Amino acid sequence: MDILIVGAGLAGASTAYHLARLSSRRVTIVDKEATPGEHSSGRNAAFIREYAQDQATQSITTEGAAFLRLGTLAEYHRCGSVLLGLGDDDVADHFPPARGHGRWCPDDGTLDVAALLQAYLAGQDVRLDTEVLQRRRQGDKFHVRTNRETFTCNTLVNATGAWAGTFGNLPLTPMTRHLFITRPMNDIDPDWPFVWDIENGLYFRPESGGLLLGPCDETPAEPGDYTEDPAMLENLGQKLLDLQPKLSDVSIMSGWAGQRTFAPDRRFVIGFDQREQSLFHVAALGGHGVTASFAVGKMAAKLLLGGPHESSSLFTPDRFG
Numbered sequence: 001m002d003i004l005i006v007g008a009g010l011a012g013a014s015t016a017y018h019l020a021r022l023s024s025r026r027v028t029i030v031d032k033e034a035t036p037g038e039h040s041s042g043r044n045a046a047f048i049r050e051y052a053q054d055q056a057t058q059s060i061t062t063e064g065a066a067f068l069r070l071g072t073l074a075e076y077h078r079c080g081s082v083l084l085g086l087g088d089d090d091v092a093d094h095f096p097p098a099r100g101h102g103r104w105c106p107d108d109g110t111l112d113v114a115a116l117l118q119a120y121l122a123g124q125d126v127r128l129d130t131e132v133l134q135r136r137r138q139g140d141k142f143h144v145r146t147n148r149e150t151f152t153c154n155t156l157v158n159a160t161g162a163w164a165g166t167f168g169n170l171p172l173t174p175m176t177r178h179l180f181i182t183r184p185m186n187d188i189d190p191d192w193p194f195v196w197d198i199e200n201g202l203y204f205r206p207e208s209g210g211l212l213l214g215p216c217d218e219t220p221a222e223p224g225d226y227t228e229d230p231a232m233l234e235n236l237g238q239k240l241l242d243l244q245p246k247l248s249d250v251s252i253m254s255g256w257a258g259q260r261t262f263a264p265d266r267r268f269v270i271g272f273d274q275r276e277q278s279l280f281h282v283a284a285l286g287g288h289g290v291t292a293s294f295a296v297g298k299m300a301a302k303l304l305l306g307g308p309h310e311s312s313s314l315f316t317p318d319r320f321g
């Protein structure tokens, strides 16, 4: 086999998708879970938001969002977003019970993330329930031992999400974030936008007749530890009371925790590892991994095939020394 991708989340799946379109390399994807999207790629807010605080990151989210908005791979619902604190638009013009001013971004929207992941993986050689336990370099090959079989490949891709730091010996930190869903409510219009109060750390958007809300928490955690912290629900309640009083009497129906994984500079990590020959990383997608996935996979595939990419130096793993 030419390339073994470890991780069938959005990072690994999109990389495989682009490799299949750009080359005839033999690619296999392994994932330790029985279904793809068990971790971050199945625990997010499903929002395609182009804005990123870092310009280099935004060049990738812009490219990724532009493609996903076409709805070619998964259904896209264009509802816009209001980024509170970044502009003068009155949020109530778009989301009547909300208050504050911000930048109106009409093209943002939500996407069916499960469908997107399936579309990236369609036709690929995906081995589930297959956990990489160890790798050994011999000559120009990797021998990769899993709980099922040992694979031999030329290039190994670390797309292991929250495990990418441990797997690839990189300084990455998984951070827990909670999301909550309310019971259906009477006056919610499903076409209202996503509202993100960047400074105060609060976001919400319509979901299933109610709202999806998050207190924007970031707590460092062990990979795969989704222990829910009851304080986060209190935190959300207090923020709603202080910032969005008309939404403060919502009734929460369910909630969950997920993990977003960051590099110290909060930029993606995409590129070959100079310390370990033919090890490649597609990791640290932070809070942009859905929006950026198409462009991230495209960049990763181009670099894996030996081609140049104009932004590669901004995301290289070399930057950690």
Ligand SMILES: Cc1cc2nc3c(=O)[nH]c(=O)nc-3n(C[C@H](O)[C@H](O)[C@H](O)COP(=O)(O)OP(=O)(O)OC[C@H]3O[C@@H](n4cnc5c(N)ncnc54)[C@H](O)[C@@H]3O)c2cc1C
Binding pocket: 006, 007, 008, 009, 010, 011, 012, 030, 031, 032, 033, 036, 037, 038, 039, 040, 041, 042, 043, 044, 045, 046, 047, 048, 049, 130, 131, 132, 133, 159, 160, 161, 162, 163, 167, 177, 178, 179, 257, 258, 259, 260, 282, 283, 284, 285, 286, 287, 288, 289, 290, 291, 292
């Ligand atoms: C609460 C929350 C809200 C978010 N909201 C948004 C949003 O609205 N918009 C947006 O763009 N992004 C959002 N994100 C970010 C986005 O979900 C992530 O950036 C993205 O899913 C990361 O994908 P990934 O493939 O790197 O990781 P994962 O999806 O975690 O995939 C990694 C895979 O690697 C596998 N793996 C790990 N170790 C091994 C091993 N040793 N052997 C085999 N397999 C292994 C795991 O099983 C897993 O399936 C959010 C994230 C969270 C947590």
